Amino acid sequence: MFRKSYLSLLNTKTAQWISILLIPLTLQACSEVVADETQPVSQYLQASSEYLTQQDSYQVENKFVGKVIAKQDANLGFEFAGIIKTLHVIEGQQVVKGQLLAELNTQLLLIERNQLEAQLQQAEAEFDLIEANLSRLNSLSKRGFTSEQNIDELSSQKRVIAANIRSTLSGLEASQYRIDKSKLLAPFNGIVSSRQIAQGEVIAAGTTAFRLLQTGASEVTIGVPASFISQLQGKEHQLEIAGMNYAASLLSVGNEVDTVTRTISLRFALADNSAVYNGQLAYLALSQAYQQPGYWVPLSAITDGVRGMWNIYTLEQDVMQQDRDDHAAATPALFQLKSTTVTVLHATETAAYVQGDLKDNQAYVNVGIHRFVPGQRVTVRHQQAFAQQPSAENTSEHKI
Numbered sequence: 001m002f003r004k005s006y007l008s009l010l011n012t013k014t015a016q017w018i019s020i021l022l023i024p025l026t027l028q029a030c031s032e033v034v035a036d037e038t039q040p041v042s043q044y045l046q047a048s049s050e051y052l053t054q055q056d057s058y059q060v061e062n063k064f065v066g067k068v069i070a071k072q073d074a075n076l077g078f079e080f081a082g083i084i085k086t087l088h089v090i091e092g093q094q095v096v097k098g099q100l101l102a103e104l105n106t107q108l109l110l111i112e113r114n115q116l117e118a119q120l121q122q123a124e125a126e127f128d129l130i131e132a133n134l135s136r137l138n139s140l141s142k143r144g145f146t147s148e149q150n151i152d153e154l155s156s157q158k159r160v161i162a163a164n165i166r167s168t169l170s171g172l173e174a175s176q177y178r179i180d181k182s183k184l185l186a187p188f189n190g191i192v193s194s195r196q197i198a199q200g201e202v203i204a205a206g207t208t209a210f211r212l213l214q215t216g217a218s219e220v221t222i223g224v225p226a227s228f229i230s231q232l233q234g235k236e237h238q239l240e241i242a243g244m245n246y247a248a249s250l251l252s253v254g255n256e257v258d259t260v261t262r263t264i265s266l267r268f269a270l271a272d273n274s275a276v277y278n279g280q281l282a283y284l285a286l287s288q289a290y291q292q293p294g295y296w297v298p299l300s301a302i303t304d305g306v307r308g309m310w311n312i313y314t315l316e317q318d319v320m321q322q323d324r325d326d327h328a329a330a331t332p333a334l335f336q337l338k339s340t341t342v343t344v345l346h347a348t349e350t351a352a353y354v355q356g357d358l359k360d361n362q363a364y365v366n367v368g369i370h371r372f373v374p375g376q377r378v379t380v381r382h383q384q385a386f387a388q389q390p391s392a393e394n395t396s397e398h399k400i
Contacts, residue, residue: 044334047378048367049315054360057291058353060346064263066222068241068270068280072188072214078104079181081205084197091195094215095186101210102197104182113175120168127161130154190214193278217272220248220282223263228286229253232266239268240283246274294345294355300367302342302352310344312354313337313365318377337365339374 082104089101134154193211197203220239224232232250239248247270254265266284270276297312305311318334342356365372372378 044377044379045371047313047315047335047337047365047372047380049363049380050366052295052297052358052360052362052364054293054295055353056293057289058294058296058346059287059289061285061287062228063240064222064224064284064286066220066266066282066284068218068220068276068278068282070190070213070278071216071219072190072212073193073278074187074190074212075208076101076184076187076210076212077206077208078102078184078203079205080104080178081203082106082182084199084201084203087195087197087199089192089195089210091192093192094190095192095212096189097186099186101184101186101192103184106179106182109175109179109182113172113179116168116171116175120165120172123161123165123168127158127165130158130161134158184209186212188212188214189216213278218270218274218276218278219251220268220270222266222268222282222284223258223261224266224284224286225262226257226264228288229264231286237268237284239270240285241274241276241280244275246270246276290346292345292355294353295358296351296353297342297364298351298366299347301364301369302344302354303369305339305341309341310354311339311341312356313369313372313374314340314358315363315365315378315380334377334379335363337372337374337376337378340364 084102085105086103087101088103089095089099095101134151137151137154190212193213195210197207197209203209220241222239232253235250237248237250238245240246248268251267251269253267257264268282268284276282301312302310303312314337315335316338318336340357342354342358344352344354346353365378
């Protein structure tokens with residue numbers, strides 16, 4: 001009797017414990033069913049979406065930097081040492097070819113020239129005297145009143161004095177050359193970029209006095225890799241300088257690769273009226289095609305994944321709603337988010353070219369992905385965007 005009572009009590013307690021364990025599971029299942037069946041579709045978040053369009057290749061725009069240079073850029077200086085007497089131009093002043101820029105003190109050179117002129121006059125007088133004596137000796141020699149030795153001595157002295165005259169004349173030419181070179185003239189039309197001397201300063205020969213930049217059409221030098229040279233021949237190009245585009249024509253292509261930059265130097269000519277300045281940076285844009293299939297997506301559609309991977313959220317028709325055929329026609333369609341891993345091949349400021357487990361015309365969330373998580377159900381306002389065979393006009397962006 002006791003054994004039966006004990007077994008009956010044990011069975012009762014076991015049934016109570018089982019009932020206690022089943023109650024939460026039953027309540028949870030009931031709540032999920034009620035939530036799925038009672039939650040209105042309007043309470044689901046709406047997603048902005050667009051279609052994926054498969055591309056066979058993508059273009060990468062490369063920008064190569066160079067600088068604007070004047071056709072001629074000269075550091076001007078005096079050939080001989082001296083003291084700066086007068087400066088005739090200042091920095092930033094425009095000059096024309098042959099214009100006087102600066103002068104050296106020529107007082108010592110003028111003294112040397114006067115001395116050489118006096119020596120020349122003396123040599124010429126001696127030459128005239130010897131020539132007269134030779135004339136008299138020649139007349140006496142015909143009558144036998146002089147010797148041949150006297151005539152030879154005077155002839156030799158005449159040649160020596162003639163050589164002295166030529167030497168003095170050369171010295172005068174050299175002196176005049178130094179006097180002429182004491183004036184620094186502009187070799188071409190240009191602008192005085194800098195002045196590095198002052199009045200009264202003693203300068204050595206070859207010291208830079210002015211830096212002169214030629215005015216007129218400027219040029220641009222840019223280095224590009226050898227693989228881009230074939231795109232440049234016989235074409236007009238656009239160069240970006242200070243945010244403005246300027247037409248430029250290719251003048252020359254170098255035939256040597258720079259040992260530091262590994263590029264080939266190009267030289268472009270700008271139009272005469274180009275408002276550019278020497279030393280400004282210039283940019284040349286050249287595109288390069290890569291034959292790899294993929295899809296362009298905006299950067300707002302990409303989110304970071306695990307282990308450095310990138311993901312996008314694709315949209316798939318909700319399976320549970322598809323089973324409820326009676327409600328599908330009367331209520332907006334639900335879609336489920338799927339996280340798809342992609343590989344970014346190239347990125348610009350606004351978009352990225354990606355590869356992954358994607359399909360052409362597949363819908364994805366293009367903006368606001370921070371509001372969603374994988375597996376979440378969302379709605380879209382334009383349900384026709386998810387037809388299996390979308391038209392060409394439906395491939396544009398669909399924003400909610």
